[in-house]
Amino acid sequence: MNPSLPNYLKKQEGKRLFDLGDIACAWGALYAKCSFYAGYPITPASEIAEFLSKELPRTGGRFIQMEDEIASMAAIIGAAWAGARSMTATSGPGFSLMQENIGYAVMTETPCVVVNVQRSGPSTGQATKPAQGDMMQARWGTHGDHEMVALCPNSAQECFDLTVRSFDIAHALRVPVLLMLDGEVGHLRETFDLKLPETGLNLPKPPSPSDAPPFGGNPVPPQVLFGEGRYLHVTGSTHKPDGTRDVTTPEVHDQLVRRLCRKVDQNRHALKDVEKDIPRNSKTVVLCYGAPSRPAAAAVEEARKEGLKAGYLRLRTVWPFPGDELEKLPRSVETVLVPEMNLGQMSREAERFTDRKVVCASKVGGVCHTMREILSKLREVS
Amino acid sequence: MDHPLVKYLRPGTIPSTFCPGCGCGMVLNCLLSAIEKKKVDPKDIVMVTGIGCSSWIPSPMFKCDTLHTTHGRAVAFATGVKLMMPDKKVLIIAGDGDLSGIGGNHLVHAAHRNIDLGVMMVNNRIYGMTGGQCSPTTPSDLYTTTTPYGNLDQPMMAAELMVSAGANYVARWTTYHVRQLTKAMEELMQGEGFRFLEIISQCPTHFEKDSKRTPTEILDFYKENSIPVAEAKEAYDGQLGSRLTVGALAERKRDGYMRRLEAVERKLRADMEGEAQKNAAGTREGKK
Numbered sequence: 001m002n003p004s005l006p007n008y009l010k011k012q013e014g015k016r017l018f019d020l021g022d023i024a025c026a027w028g029a030l031y032a033k034c035s036f037y038a039g040y041p042i043t044p045a046s047e048i049a050e051f052l053s054k055e056l057p058r059t060g061g062r063f064i065q066m067e068d069e070i071a072s073m074a075a076i077i078g079a080a081w082a083g084a085r086s087m088t089a090t091s092g093p094g095f096s097l098m099q100e101n102i103g104y105a106v107m108t109e110t111p112c113v114v115v116n117v118q119r120s121g122p123s124t125g126q127a128t129k130p131a132q133g134d135m136m137q138a139r140w141g142t143h144g145d146h147e148m149v150a151l152c153p154n155s156a157q158e159c160f161d162l163t164v165r166s167f168d169i170a171h172a173l174r175v176p177v178l179l180m181l182d183g184e185v186g187h188l189r190e191t192f193d194l195k196l197p198e199t200g201l202n203l204p205k206p207p208s209p210s211d212a213p214p215f216g217g218n219p220v221p222p223q224v225l226f227g228e229g230r231y232l233h234v235t236g237s238t239h240k241p242d243g244t245r246d247v248t249t250p251e252v253h254d255q256l257v258r259r260l261c262r263k264v265d266q267n268r269h270a271l272k273d274v275e276k277d278i279p280r281n282s283k284t285v286v287l288c289y290g291a292p293s294r295p296a297a298a299a300v301e302e303a304r305k306e307g308l309k310a311g312y313l314r315l316r317t318v319w320p321f322p323g324d325e326l327e328k329l330p331r332s333v334e335t336v337l338v339p340e341m342n343l344g345q346m347s348r349e350a351e352r353f354t355d356r357k358v359v360c361a362s363k364v365g366g367v368c369h370t371m372r373e374i375l376s377k378l379r380e381v382s
Numbered sequence: 383m384d385h386p387l388v389k390y391l392r393p394g395t396i397p398s399t400f401c402p403g404c405g406c407g408m409v410l411n412c413l414l415s416a417i418e419k420k421k422v423d424p425k426d427i428v429m430v431t432g433i434g435c436s437s438w439i440p441s442p443m444f445k446c447d448t449l450h451t452t453h454g455r456a457v458a459f460a461t462g463v464k465l466m467m468p469d470k471k472v473l474i475i476a477g478d479g480d481l482s483g484i485g486g487n488h489l490v491h492a493a494h495r496n497i498d499l500g501v502m503m504v505n506n507r508i509y510g511m512t513g514g515q516c517s518p519t520t521p522s523d524l525y526t527t528t529t530p531y532g533n534l535d536q537p538m539m540a541a542e543l544m545v546s547a548g549a550n551y552v553a554r555w556t557t558y559h560v561r562q563l564t565k566a567m568e569e570l571m572q573g574e575g576f577r578f579l580e581i582i583s584q585c586p587t588h589f590e591k592d593s594k595r596t597p598t599e600i601l602d603f604y605k606e607n608s609i610p611v612a613e614a615k616e617a618y619d620g621q622l623g624s625r626l627t628v629g630a631l632a633e634r635k636r637d638g639y640m641r642r643l644e645a646v647e648r649k650l651r652a653d654m655e656g657e658a659q660k661n662a663a664g665t666r667e668g669k670k
Contacts, residue, residue: 036462038461066461074452231448244442
């Protein structure tokens with residue numbers, strides 16, 4: 001279930017590498033003891049599959065290239081019930097195909113990690129260019145009521161760190177975790193260390209598998225697996241705590257779906273992960289995530305040199321959305337500026353939590369914002 | 383006294399949810415008989431199913447580890463299970479709509495991969511659970527709830543497709559042939575590589591809505607219209623009136639996916655150990 005790190009990886013621990021964000025993510029998977037990967041080629045995520053096809057077998061894990069992303073998502077869920085720590089990686093079009101089975105993972109409480117290296121859409125769009133157009137698809141892509149956990153790195157090091165964290169969260173809460181890279185971060189080449197991060201997340205320990213029901217009772221039920229002689233019944237249909245199907249009793253569905261949402265919601269503070277620098281007298285706060293947060297940080301620094309009172313708030317956990325951070329902004333803040341590589345997805349979410357003016361600095365077309373672009377927007381709104 | 387096979391069922395699953403005269407009960411009976419005969423421990427089986435009437439055979443009736451998945455994807459889920467549980471028998475029961483329609487791509491690829499799964503396709507030639515719509519195996523010209531002017535398509539020949547896709551074992555029988563079915567299910571459980579069994583099964587509620595045939599009349603029809611593969615002069619084309627060719631369509635001895643995978647992994651481990659020893663020797667040399 002949770003094997004120790006293979007010697008092959010122990011030997012390389014602490015090494016500093018210079019490589020793609022995608023590759024840092026794949027290294028993170030190895031150090032998170034990922035034991036199963038299924039995927040389908042797609043730009044700009046293929047490097048993750050290529051790397052793991054070579055390295056995963058060296059750590060005792062298994063890799064398979066499936067016929068499409070639907071099958072990839074299905075296979076990682078099947079493998080998880082067989083005891084694997086499993087993962088897939090894709091980009092927008094494949095992420096769309098995975099949505100039904102992501103919902104299945106939510107409903108059956110299957111721990112797994114889905115990496116989406118976002119590219120410019122809709123449809124085939126600019127297949128090789130980066131975007132952040134899937135932020136709302138991550139939140140609401142699968143049908144039915146649900147909560148979602150999604151993380152968003154902005155450097156190669158964070159690709160490594162947050163991949164490890166994604167596995168931790170997936171297994172602590174028995175949920176699928178979405179790791180939302182963008183093509184810019186995935187194809188960014190920089191240094192990173194093969195060093196396991198301090199998780200820092202205060203997640204609940206799931207009850208140990210005993211006679212407790214595997215699909216109810218506790219907010220996070222114990223993880224029982226195939227092969228333990230429990231005659232597990234796993235279904236995406238509405239089910240009772242023992243796993244057997246009951247699709248007609250209103251209370252059974254109500255209790256199940258509310259519990260599935262509650263187990264994420266009641267851990268929203270443990271899951272919260274922001275980087276912030278909001279001085280008391282700030283007038284404008286830049287709210288950002290992923291690739292645009294890099295030029296945004298530089299723009300805030302420049303703006304301060306010019307005398308503008310600017311703050312910086314970056315989301316590493318994007319879902320659940322840390323609305324409380326916006327609710328408790330200093331009174332001096334008049335504007336929240338959101339640079340994002342879409343036409344305004346997270347900025348719209350921000351509007352739900354603050355009465356200040358929210359301005360989206362959109363950029364689409366497959367190119368990330370420059371520092372100057374964000375700086376001039378900062379001047380404009382300040 | 384309980385029926386000798388009741389011990390394999392989850393408590394409280396009888397009476398079943400199947401319509402009177404449905405073939406699914408017979409499929410379950412054959413499967414449990416095969417398990418009993420071969421003394422297979424249900425703890426060594428993982429059942430994976432999709433969506434549709436026949437997927438309700440193991441879910442919830444058969445007492446074993448069961449993964450009741452999304453529509454059409456059972457084979458893909460099962461691939462993940464098998465890769466991480468190579469010692470288990472991973473079996474799939476689903477219908478013609480599930481396996482050859484929405485999940486057709488997964489079925490073809492699992493066969494071409496020759497991965498060690500046993501698939502039972504219960505072919506009632508119609509979408510039963512949703513109310514009798516046309517399926518990929520519905521005979522041409524048949525009236526269904528979505529082909530009110532007759533079915534324009536030709537029926538898909540799933541078993542023949544599996545032969546050409548590279549499955550190690552492919553057979554077709556009907557629910558009339560309970561002994562042969564049981565035997566074929568034993569074949570699914572004991573062999574290597576991808577193993578596919580098409581079971582022509584009756585749906586008195588929907589498929590026979592216009593014919594008004596009783597279940598026993600349908601079984602008699604299956605009996606009279608079946609012909610062993612070896613004796614068939616014409617290929618079965620899935621049409622009404624065409625003679626059902628029954629029996630094994632392929633019995634190959636190719637290495638299964640798991641055997642090939644394990645061989646690669648063994649070689650990789652040996653290479654890594656060799657490399658480590660060479661490095662250790664090199665370090666000792668260096669120290670001298």
